[in-house]
């Protein structure tokens with residue numbers, strides 16, 4: 078007997094850009110499939126037409142591609158849409174509903190929205206959880222058929238077993254047991270004829286051969302209903318694992334405001350896809366090392382057992398930790414390309430990238446360093462944008478200090494720091510931080526970055542001269558009133 082090949086899926090609705098929470102779900106399912114050499118499907122759950130966004134499917138693909146998550150089946154794979162797009166599967170969903178109706182395992186529900194609303198309100202008042210009271214469950218089939226034929230509108234509900242419990246072995250949380258009474262009969266087709274999530278999602282999983290589903294714990298109570306549904310249809314349910322939702326450090330739900338950036342925003346902020354992948358793979362467990370890994374290497378190490386059931390806390394500092402690692406792993410070619418597009422002259426690119434690489438938080442910083450170190454026309458010390466304490470340092474250093482430094486550097490026949498340093502000390506009468514801090518500020522406009530020796534060695538003499546003269550001017554005029 079051969080084992081069924083592993084197949085997982087990511088099944089988003091095209092309702093907006095992906096955020097870190099659903100990206101993590103996508104990644105976990107992808108890692109699981111890749112770990113077993115199985116297939117990964119991107120299924121577009123767009124059966125709730127009113128909620129779909131115009132560019133939804135294109136955006137989903139762009140977001141996943143940016144992360145480097147590729148799918149074997151789904152949009153762009155050459156398969157018909159009915160293999161991956163729910164809105165193209167209406168007939169298949171209808172067939173499943175018909176089968177359930179024919180077997181008495183589902184029934185039309187004629188309850189009006191008002192009735193259901195007041196039922197919920199009563200239950201709430203009595204401190205009870207909302208559940209359908211089975212009002213239409215007992216309508217004889219011929220009566221229901223006559224009402225439908227007369228044009229009455231009805232949703233379709235799944236008939237859950239009378240009582241007892243439904244259990245399943247959650248891949249992440251272990252044995253889960255639900256009382257049937259608490260689940261009540263769920264809607265599987267809306268009154269407008271569209272398949273409800275519960276049905277479309279479960280039928281598609283079964284028919285598409287999905288073996289494992291990793292999803293958020295917000296779906297936990299859907300699972301026993303879907304298991305009953307699939308059993309009623311004679312279809313095989315996948316294994317389900319529910320992970321804790323991604324929340325903010327204070328436990329509140331992720332929102333854009335509190336940092337749950339969409340992929341598009343993370344990309345704009347300069348985060349590297351490999352940083353995001355490595356961060357998300359650790360969020361909630363499962364990868365034992367602190368190394369930056371490729372998707373393939375992460376997949377090789379991935380285990381479902383390693384996933385935590387508790388909430389996964391989004392921590393910007395951790396994401397930044399992986400960003401730092403990703404930046405350190407940039408290749409010479411990647412850095413060279415960034416330097417070239419920042420306008421760094423070809424003959425300076427190698428020394429420039431060596432100098433700035435340790436100081437890069439994002440690749441976009443290359444542009445800023447190019448301006449500071451290579452652009453002779455750039456004014457780096459803008460009083461309006463310079464922190465007050467840095468301006469104070471410039472003023473305290475005095476105009477004479479900068480002019481003396483400028484002249485001493487001009488007089489040096491080399492820019493080698495071992496020679497330049499004593500010359501600067503002698504000319505300015507300062508040393509250590511009193512020498513280097515104001516010099517660094519004058520030359521780059523920043524209080525951090527490459528060492529002052531490296532800066533002086535690298536910077537063209539004309540640029541250096543102009544910047545020191547400008548600092549002297551600033552030290553003379555003092556802090557402008559609007560600074």
Ligand code: GLU
Pocket residue numbers: 088089090122278290291292293296
């Ligand atoms: N479209 C559903 C969602 O985005 C899929 C849930 C699932 O993974 O089963 O929540």
